[in-house]
Amino acid sequence: MKKILTREFNYSIDYQVSYGELSPFFEGLTKKKLMGTRCAACKKSYATPRLNCMECGKPCKWIELPQEGKVHTWTTCHYGSEEFLKQTPYHLVLVEFPGVSTLFQSQLKKVKEGTITIGMNIKAEFKKRPLLKASDVYFVPA
Amino acid sequence: MRQVYMISGGVTRFKKARPEKTHQGLVQEAFDQAYSDLPRLRKEHIDGSVASYFSDHFHHQLMAGIMAHDALGLVPKPSRRIEGGGATGGLCFQSAYEAIASGRMDVCVAFGFETMSRVRTWKGNEFIAMASDMNFDYPLGGFYTGYYAMMVVRHMHEFGTTPEQMAKVAIKNHGNAKHNPFAQSPKKLSVKQIRNSQMVAYPLTRLDCCVMSDGAAVAILASEKMAEKLSSNPIRITGVGSATDTMRLADRPFGDVPLLSNENKKEYKDLDYPGVHSCRAGRLAAKQAYKMAKIKDPLKDLSFVELHDAFTSSEIQTYEDLGLCKIGEGGKYIDSGNAHYGGKCPVNLSGGLIGAGHAIGASGLMQAVFAFWQLQGTIKKHFKNNKLQIKKPKRGLIHSHGGTGTYVTATVMEKP
Numbered sequence: 001m002k003k004i005l006t007r008e009f010n011y012s013i014d015y016q017v018s019y020g021e022l023s024p025f026f027e028g029l030t031k032k033k034l035m036g037t038r039c040a041a042c043k044k045s046y047a048t049p050r051l052n053c054m055e056c057g058k059p060c061k062w063i064e065l066p067q068e069g070k071v072h073t074w075t076t077c078h079y080g081s082e083e084f085l086k087q088t089p090y091h092l093v094l095v096e097f098p099g100v101s102t103l104f105q106s107q108l109k110k111v112k113e114g115t116i117t118i119g120m121n122i123k124a125e126f127k128k129r130p131l132l133k134a135s136d137v138y139f140v141p142a
Numbered sequence: 143m144r145q146v147y148m149i150s151g152g153v154t155r156f157k158k159a160r161p162e163k164t165h166q167g168l169v170q171e172a173f174d175q176a177y178s179d180l181p182r183l184r185k186e187h188i189d190g191s192v193a194s195y196f197s198d199h200f201h202h203q204l205m206a207g208i209m210a211h212d213a214l215g216l217v218p219k220p221s222r223r224i225e226g227g228g229a230t231g232g233l234c235f236q237s238a239y240e241a242i243a244s245g246r247m248d249v250c251v252a253f254g255f256e257t258m259s260r261v262r263t264w265k266g267n268e269f270i271a272m273a274s275d276m277n278f279d280y281p282l283g284g285f286y287t288g289y290y291a292m293m294v295v296r297h298m299h300e301f302g303t304t305p306e307q308m309a310k311v312a313i314k315n316h317g318n319a320k321h322n323p324f325a326q327s328p329k330k331l332s333v334k335q336i337r338n339s340q341m342v343a344y345p346l347t348r349l350d351c352c353v354m355s356d357g358a359a360v361a362i363l364a365s366e367k368m369a370e371k372l373s374s375n376p377i378r379i380t381g382v383g384s385a386t387d388t389m390r391l392a393d394r395p396f397g398d399v400p401l402l403s404n405e406n407k408k409e410y411k412d413l414d415y416p417g418v419h420s421c422r423a424g425r426l427a428a429k430q431a432y433k434m435a436k437i438k439d440p441l442k443d444l445s446f447v448e449l450h451d452a453f454t455s456s457e458i459q460t461y462e463d464l465g466l467c468k469i470g471e472g473g474k475y476i477d478s479g480n481a482h483y484g485g486k487c488p489v490n491l492s493g494g495l496i497g498a499g500h501a502i503g504a505s506g507l508m509q510a511v512f513a514f515w516q517l518q519g520t521i522k523k524h525f526k527n528n529k530l531q532i533k534k535p536k537r538g539l540i541h542s543h544g545g546t547g548t549y550v551t552a553t554v555m556e557k558p
């Protein structure tokens with residue numbers, strides 16, 4: 001067989017991604033607030049904001065969420081995507097808030113892997129210097 | 143709608159890297175196999191194609207689909223690209239089905255590929271994680287193994303599923319792959335080896351996860367008239383179903399179980415569904431496909447299933463979504479031996495994604511090809527051994543799944 005040639009190169013891009021109608025959530029993080037939404041018609045509430053109701057399709061209004069909740073499920077990542085390899089191990093959780101219909105995904109910090117349990121009480125903390133990213137909030141044991 | 147048949151198929155060997163071929167070279171290899179298997183087929187019989195590949199990033203090429211269609215010599219016939227994460231192959235197969243059923247085409251080539259070796263493994267994981275919400279999911283440490291790990295931790299909590307039961311899925315699928323010459327990861331493993339391999343995201347170890355692959359697959363579909371003309375052993379597609387769920391795992395509702403025809407409401411009265419333990423789209427896709435194929439009891443009516451086992455845990459969840467057992471009893475299903483060769487409804491006799499490999503855009507079509515050969519009774523011809531050929535299979539199901547159960551297809555294939 002003939003020799004197979006390969007070429008190595010780098011490719012990088014600068015983006016300016018808009019949060020558009022979701023901006024109030026990210027602005028909330030800079031003010032240490034968790035902003036979700038609630039359907040004015042059927043009262044279903046969303047821990048991760050949705051601007052139209054998943055059930056009835058009607059417009060939702062912004063609401064401030066509680067900052068304490070429970071672990072609905074969790075994992076500890078010992079590997080990750082290339083961007084996050086240096087953070088490993090890190091803990092992912094889906095958070096349940098009292099009275100809110102859906103969950104919220106976040107990282108759980110200040111805790112050891114073997115001690116995380118479903119149902120455990122946790123509370124939000126916010127980064128001192130927000131980067132306008134969903135990771136500006138994380139949870140810790142309450 | 144017209145009847146639709148699969149009349150030929152081909153797959154490349156799936157490997158970690160196939161640097162000796164471009165993506166169009168891989169598609170050509172799979173196509174040549176499908177073409178040479180059907181001596182009466184001529185290029186002029188082919189009306190068009192559908193391309194299946196997941197990520198433009200892996201190929202560093204936009205419009206990669208037309209390049210393969212072009213290389214196959216199918217220009218100027220029509221072609222289009224289908225994309226839906228891991229379910230891309232299943233969606234592509236159904237798109238080709240629709241082209242025939244609607245009467246737009248009489249012969250349609252569904253081809254799929256992915257060349258994932260072009261980037262490092264963890265960069266590849268990053269591309270895959272970009273198929274989660276880039277605003278709300280990805281920045282937290284976007285990693286699909288992590289998402290599936292959270293799903294199965296909840297499954298374990300609700301139903302008592304164990305990591306040892308998950309390990310049994312890996313043993314079965316890597317073991318089946320030993321008889322499949324196209325497979326990437328044939329292995330003889332023990333529960334201990336799987337549990338002791340590196341932890342990726344608790345409880346999923348490296349051996350609970352499928353690996354990335356380079357590879358391609360081709361399925362050729364035809365109308366009844368053309369199937370009769372070209373093939374002496376066509377397989378009929380008797381049921382198609384597909385469904386979706388929310389992009390974010392966090393948004394999944396806690397509602398009622400969509401019941402299959404052999405289930406009743408009472409069994410699930412205390413269960414919040416799907417939450418994050420089950421894949422509602424898989425259930426709804428199966429429900430549609432069963433209705434169309436007149437399947438009443440999937441465990442009895444299906445001779446085998448090829449399903450999307452990106453993780454051992456997802457195979458267990460899918461047993462339940464497809465109704466091979468009740469929701470929550472997926473762990474018991476693998477324990478029962480019914481998923482093994484000789485069981486009531488064997489699952490992933492090809493090795494699945496865990497054993498055969500996962501070249502994303504090719505995987506759903508690879509399943510179609512293996513199901514096709516199984517139903518044709520041509521496993522010996524194609525695998526050079528008869529080990530996992532089911533005796534007189536009647537009906538098989540292929541299940542293709544993307545995201546965290548975000549796009550799912552279920553397709554029933556039947557020996558006419």
Ligand SMILES: [Zn+2]
Binds near residue numbers: 039041053057058
């Ligand atoms: Zn509503």
